Amino acid sequence: MxxxxxxxxxxxxxxxxxxxxxxxxxxxxxxxxxxxxxxxxxxxxxxxxxxxxxxxxxxxxxxLVPETWFFRYGESFTALTRLVWQRLGKQPRRPLRILSLPCSSGEEPYSIVMALLDAGIAAECFQVEAMDISEIQLQRAKLGLYSRNSFRGQHLSFRQRYFSETAAGYQLQPQVLAQVSFRQGNIIDSAATMSSDRYDIIFCRNLLIYFDRATQEQVLSRLMATLSEDGLLFSGPAETTVVMAMGLKPLGMPLAFVFARNQAELQAVKCHARSGSVLTGGAANVAVPDDDKAPAADGLKRLRSWLGRHGGSHGDSTPADTARQGKERSITRRPLAAVPGQPVQHPPHDASLANDANSELELQLQQVRQLADQGQTGRALVLCRQLHQQHAEQPQVLYWLGLLAESGGDRLAAQSWYRKVLYLQPRHTEALGQLAALLEAEGEHVAASRLRARMMETHHG
Incomplete structure (x- = not known):
């Protein structure tokens, strides 16, 4: 400057x-x-x-340009409901404390509440606190009135359950509004007031990417100081490296980007997954409490229903949405044998494809997504290569090839695919973000900053 x-x-x-x-x-x-x-x-x-x-x-x-919507990174909320059930089974009488920071205009903390309520978890079993530096965004969050831009993806049935459509937009129901307490604060300010009671779960996603390494470590140190010893941290997909560098351990839940504070808690999660309360029939390694420990038996039944039909989440869907969509997907897709692979980040929803509900390409891309959800990246890559032969200039296909290459450790190939996406669709924000993260990791700071600048220009314009 x-x-x-x-x-x-x-x-x-x-x-x-x-x-x-x-x-x-x-x-x-x-x-x-x-x-x-x-x-x-x-x-x-x-x-x-x-x-x-x-x-x-x-x-x-x-x-601060807020780019958020309800149930962004849907797998995180699927993982959240599983982990909350597990913890309530161990200590059902103490409400879990959850922090969302930065909370922006409220979509994330309210998504947390809706996900837990949809899973049958009683409101008195958890508390959600939300913090942001912007008073304007906090005012919007407290109002709970949202435009269509806050609702993205195909699975929006939660909007019918929790919102009332008005002339001004979609108004969130009081039962969800009352579950979140908001406050203004700056996490990098040492004078900022943090809660004296520790949090069980912290959502801090897509904040660290805007800081230099020293500030990242400063922020993470403050968060860890307020995180309980067995606490969990949800990060953004581009922030996992710095989180692990601070000593937190990934739980290994695909596409959830959730980390345990210590090795003992990580082992507890794995042991619980191997216990008798693990669901079967397509939901391997999903831990839930026994029936006699569950806060709401009917909620547990619903949770088992959607997990039993689909052993993971589906893009931006909520747990309840996943249950309703499971039967439809089983009609068009036969089960495939598992192939070891690495989790990948979902690409954005492509509106040009969604306009045609019967699009064969859309169905095939959904299958690629489902295979990646289940860790079957080998089969996902085979299918994606077949799609590329038929749709060589479809940005979403190219983007998935980049994600799968990156998950397999081939960063050069991933960069090549992302660049092809941007040649065809220069404002593809997710490709810009992925390519910027790869270049940053290789020390190409100037090139990475240029890509992030393009992302900001897209937001502003």
Whole structure:
């Protein structure tokens, strides 16, 4: 940046590493706020920032572009319900404490509540707290009124259960609103008030990617200080490396990005999965409490129903959605033998394919997704290569080839596939993110920052 004062100010204020999104993007935001504030030049705007808390808040809101929707990374919520059932079986009388940070406009903490309620877990068995630096986003979250942009994917039956459609948008029901408590806070500020009671589960996803390594470690250290000894941390898909570097261990639940604080807890999860309470019939390694320990027997029955039909999640669906869709999928797909493989991140939903409900390509891509869910990446790759022969210029097929190559450890091939996606669809945000993460890991910081800058430009534009 031409004026490094602003870069240092932003870094100290919210921890943002300017290179993570690109200096040109930040400079554009600063010019926008300068104009909005009626300041003649950068020096005048700098002086305004030194004396106006309101303008500082406005700048923060302009820099933080919330890109969220309900049940984003659906596998995380599937894993959450399994883990919560398991823990309530061990200690059913103490409500679990769950933190969502940053919570943005509320889609994540409310998704946590809906997932647990759908699984039959009584409201008094858990507490959800949500924290964000932006007061504007917190006000929106507390209101619980959402537009169509907050609902993505094909499985939206939860909207019928928990929202009322109004002229202004979709209003969340009081029973969900009441389950979340919100507060304003800045995780990198040492003076920020954190709860004195430790959390059992923390969701902190897609925040660390905007920090440099020192700030990442600072934030993770603060989170671990407030996480219980047997606590669990959910991260974003691009943040797993730094989380593991801090000593947390992945639980091995495909596409959930969930980590245990210590090895003892990881072993407890594995032992519980091998115990007599493990579900069978396609739900291997899924742990739930015994019937006499479950807070809600009817909920446990429903949970077993959807897990029994499908031993994993399906993209952005909720646990209850997965149950309803299981029978339909079994009609069009026969079971396949397991092939060892690595989990991969789901690509975004392609609206151009969804417009045709009977699209054969859409059904085949769903099968690729399902195979990847089940760890059958070998079969997923075979099917994806077949699709590529027929649809050589379909971005979603190319993106899946990149994901599967990356999961198999072939980073060069993955980069090649992602670049082909971006040639055909320059604003494919997930391909931009995946390629940026790969380049960052190889030390190509300038190239990675340019890709993230393109992501920000897409958000703004």
């Amino acid at each position: 031409a004026d490094l004062r602003f870069a240092r100010f932003i870094k100290e204020l919210i921890g943002l590493d300017i290179d993570s999104i690109g200096a040109s993007v930040v400079e554009g935001i600063l010019r926008y706020r300068q104009q909005q504030a009626g300041q003649a030049d950068p020096e005048a705007y700098w002086q305004l920032l030194q004396r106006s808390a309101e303008e500082v808040k406005a700048l923060v809101d302009a820099l």
